[in-house]
Amino acid sequence: MTTEAPINQSVERAVQMLGFFTAEEPELTLAQLTKRLGTSRATTHRYAMALRRVGLLRYDAGSGMHSLGPRIVELAATALSGLRIIRIAGPHMERLAAELNETVVLSIWDGDSPVVVRVDDNTDRVVHIVVRTGSRLPRTTSAQGKVFLAFAGEKGLDRVRQTRIAINTQNEDGIRAIATPIFQDRDCVATMAVVGTIANLPAKESAPLCLRLREMADILSAELGFFSDRDEIPDEPVRPGVRRRAFGTREAMLVLNHCEPGMDVRPHTHDFDQIALITKGTAVYHIGDEPCEVGPGSIMLIPAGVEHYIEPTGTETVENIDVFAPARDDYMHLLEWLKSSSPA
Numbered sequence: 001m002t003t004e005a006p007i008n009q010s011v012e013r014a015v016q017m018l019g020f021f022t023a024e025e026p027e028l029t030l031a032q033l034t035k036r037l038g039t040s041r042a043t044t045h046r047y048a049m050a051l052r053r054v055g056l057l058r059y060d061a062g063s064g065m066h067s068l069g070p071r072i073v074e075l076a077a078t079a080l081s082g083l084r085i086i087r088i089a090g091p092h093m094e095r096l097a098a099e100l101n102e103t104v105v106l107s108i109w110d111g112d113s114p115v116v117v118r119v120d121d122n123t124d125r126v127v128h129i130v131v132r133t134g135s136r137l138p139r140t141t142s143a144q145g146k147v148f149l150a151f152a153g154e155k156g157l158d159r160v161r162q163t164r165i166a167i168n169t170q171n172e173d174g175i176r177a178i179a180t181p182i183f184q185d186r187d188c189v190a191t192m193a194v195v196g197t198i199a200n201l202p203a204k205e206s207a208p209l210c211l212r213l214r215e216m217a218d219i220l221s222a223e224l225g226f227f228s229d230r231d232e233i234p235d236e237p238v239r240p241g242v243r244r245r246a247f248g249t250r251e252a253m254l255v256l257n258h259c260e261p262g263m264d265v266r267p268h269t270h271d272f273d274q275i276a277l278i279t280k281g282t283a284v285y286h287i288g289d290e291p292c293e294v295g296p297g298s299i300m301l302i303p304a305g306v307e308h309y310i311e312p313t314g315t316e317t318v319e320n321i322d323v324f325a326p327a328r329d330d331y332m333h334l335l336e337w338l339k340s341s342s343p344a
Contacts, residue, residue: 013037014047018056018068023135027065076134083108085182085190086118088223093120093192096216100209102196103129105177107144113137114144114191129175129195143168143179144191151181151188164214165205169198176201178210180217184224192217218338222249230256234337239264246334253327255334259283259310259318267309274302274322276310281318284311 020028020036034044048066051057055071089106097104097120107114114137121130139145146166150157160166169176178201179193194201194213202209233256235245241263246255259281267286276285278298285292285300287308292300302308312318324331 010047013039014051014056017044017047017051018072021068023132027060027063027067029064030066033066083117085184085220085224089118089182089190089192089220090120092216092220093118096192096194096213097121100194100212102194102200103131105131105144105193105195107137107179107191107193108189109148110136113139114142114148117190129197131195141168143177144193147179147181147191148188159205163205164217165210167203167205167210169203171198174198176203178202178213180210180214181221182217182224183221189224192220219249219251222251236334239266244334246331247338248327248335250327250332252325253323253331253335255322255324255331257310257318257320257322259312259320261312261315261317263312265309265311267307269305269307270328271304272324272328273304274308274324276300276302277321277323279319279321281312281316282314283318283320284313285309286311 017033017037020033030041030044030048033048034041037044037047048057048059052059052069055069058067058069059065060067085108086106093104093106101124104120105116106118107116109115116131116133116135116137119131119133121128137144140149143166146157146160146168147164150160150166157166164180166179167176168179174197175195176198177193177195179191181188182190182192192213194209204210230245230247233245233247235243235256235258237243241260243258244255246253248254276299278285278294278296280296282293282295285294285298285308287300287302288306292298293313294300310318310320327335
């Protein structure tokens with residue numbers, strides 16, 4: 001049997017003290033720290049002095065206020081640089097900010113509320129919305145908070161789970177934020193949001209801007225990694241004896257085909273290369289004038305413009321996987337299930 005290591009109370013209290021500082025309250029007096037820490041003034045002063053010595057706290061003798069020290073900035077920068085999602089999201093956010101001419105914000109969940117970890121600013125607008133990295137956003141009222149809570153199973157947020165869009169409008173300030181989830185495997189690990197004025201951002205989830213934001217988040221989710229059992233992927237009938245399903249993104253697509261013996265064969269060509277892998281059954285795969293006998297493990301490269309088709313042999317259903325990169329435009333509808341599939 002294993003037991004958890006004992007927690008050092010001094011370390012715990014010091015960390016707790018650092019957590020009292022927020023964007024709304026960047027400065028606190030010793031009395032305020034003492035009250036929140038729940039210790040004596042002398043004990044709080046001792047912790048504050050230790051944190052000041054290592055640069056984690058700063059003290060202004062003139063005002064008697066404590067604030068976070070410069071060492072915090074170094075640690076924060078190091079922590080952010082270690083977040084893989086920030087590195088991967090960067091190019092997508094830059095592209096989206098330029099395309100929409102709006103501010104794009106990436107946030108993660110810190111265990112209690114969303115925290116902004118990257119901002120790609122639009123600076124061309126007359127009215128410029130400033131969002132600071134490190135800002136902690138409201139848990140229940142911000143668009144980002146609604147997304148995180150929705151995919152954590154919070155009640156009353158079915159609409160957000162359904163559309164994967166949350167909108168928060170601050171009428172008094174004229175600001176609107178639209179957020180969508182980013183998934184890794186089946187977990188919502190971050191949100192991507194567009195922030196701007198009410199005049200420039202739509203109020204409906206079905207607006208083109210919202211759909212574009214969601215599409216960009218889908219691409220980012222795919223790059224982070226998404227898992228699905230193939231039996232969960234819906235398939236579609238193509239013609240008698242043929243069904244197919246697909247998985248992937250606009251950049252790369254896998255298509256799983258189920259081909260029954262006696263199916264309608266359709267010789268065809270297209271103007272892009274194709275890779276085919278047989279995973280089950282036996283068949284003759286016709287590539288140009290070459291009939292190839294294939295079975296599990298057989299892999300074929302079909303060049304663009306070459307006529308080809310598969311003809312099952314025997315009594316077993318043939319399963320083959322086709323690879324297209326980029327994805328086929330006429331197959332993109334096969335990926336719609338990824339947008340409506342909720343990992344929550």
